[in-house]
Amino acid sequence: MTLPSTDTRVSYPDGDTVSTGTVLHVEPLADGRSAVVLDRTAFHPVDTAWPDQPADRGRMRWGAAEAQIVGGVTGGIHDGELLLGRELPVRMGTPEWTFVVGHVIEGEAPEVGAEVEVSVDEGYRHALSAGHTGCHLASLALDAALAEAWTKAVSTDALGAPGFDAAAIQTSRIEEFGSTDVYRIGKSLRKKGFDVTALDDLDAVAARANAALAAWVASGASVRIERDGDAISARRTWVCALPDQEARIPCGGTHLAGLDAVEAITVALEATDVEGGRELRMRTTISLRG
Structure with a gap:
């Protein structure tokens, strides 16, 4: 079966929750499941390299x-082989690879060439x-709160503060209306x-x-x-126009359109x-107004 030669086009960075696409490949998985690859989708998958945000539901x-x-x-195609999820050995955007979104379903799967509609659970998204959004802002706030704790110059964050988050982060998990970040405070950080x-x-x-x-x-x-393009491998950047300075953080996840709807x-x-x-x-x- 011929595998796709172009990256999946994604519209979730624009906030889309519904899309129509053509089935390019169906990969059989264990337990009667299949990974359906479309030419385009609004469905946000787990990023293999940094799996902080869970996949959409839909x-x-x-x-x-x-x-x-x-x-x-996310998956990658190279030398006629499709590797999905944790099997993917390279980062998104690696040359000579094609990167795709695998929609995992159970039971009957559509045929290659079929047109399908994908609808995402809007509330969960x-x-x-x-x-x-709260996770990014919290990391910047933590960096600022610990700015005086450094005795040497280190790489700075999106607002110019010493980057504690980047230097110490071990895991980050996005949750519904919140996140949990774990930092390692050890010998390397002290050095x-x-x-x-x-x-x-x-x-x-x-x-x-x-x-x-x-x-x-309050602002x-x-x-x-x-983003540089609509391919799943295109570079995407979260940008927040904070009062004193615009914050820019590379990110492949989904976000609120602004802080005006945020209570705290x-x-x-x-x-x-x-x-x-x-x-x-x-x-x-993070809590929202209303």
Whole structure:
């Protein structure tokens, strides 16, 4: 069976939740499932390289048939082979690879060449978009709250503060109306010049971060996604027009259109001792107006 030679075109960066596409390939999976590859889709998959945002939920319809989309993964095609999800050994955009979205469904699958409609659960998408927007802002607020903790120059974040988030992040998980980020505070971070005593009073750190978040929310700043093209592999950037400076962060996820609909964004911090250092956990919660 011939595999696609062009990247899947995606419209979820524009906020789309419904799309129509042509089936280019159907890959059999275990347990009676299939991964359906379309030429275009509004469905947001899990990014293999940085799987922070879960896949959308939704349905696929063709003719009189329909199926629930139980998962969505990114995949790559190289030398006539399709590799999906964790099997993908390269990053998105690697030359000489074709990158696709695999819509995972159970049971009957549409045939190659069929036209299908994909519809995304709008409520779930909105909740994840809120969580992802809050996650970006929380990371910037945490960086600002810890700006004085560095004794050496380090790479800066999108607002020019020392980048604690980038230097220490271990895992990030986007959730409905929130996120959880885990940071490693160990020997390597200390070598970079981070004074770990800055985390002795976590309530004070959280208070500084929450003050910054409150000011940004009050501004009602607009949010947009800029992208080089509509291919799944195209570079995408989250842009938030904060009062003092525009923040720009590379991101392949989905987001709110602005902070005008946000009631509050708050963070809570917790540290635990682990082998070789400490682990800092930041829980971000975002609430919307109405």
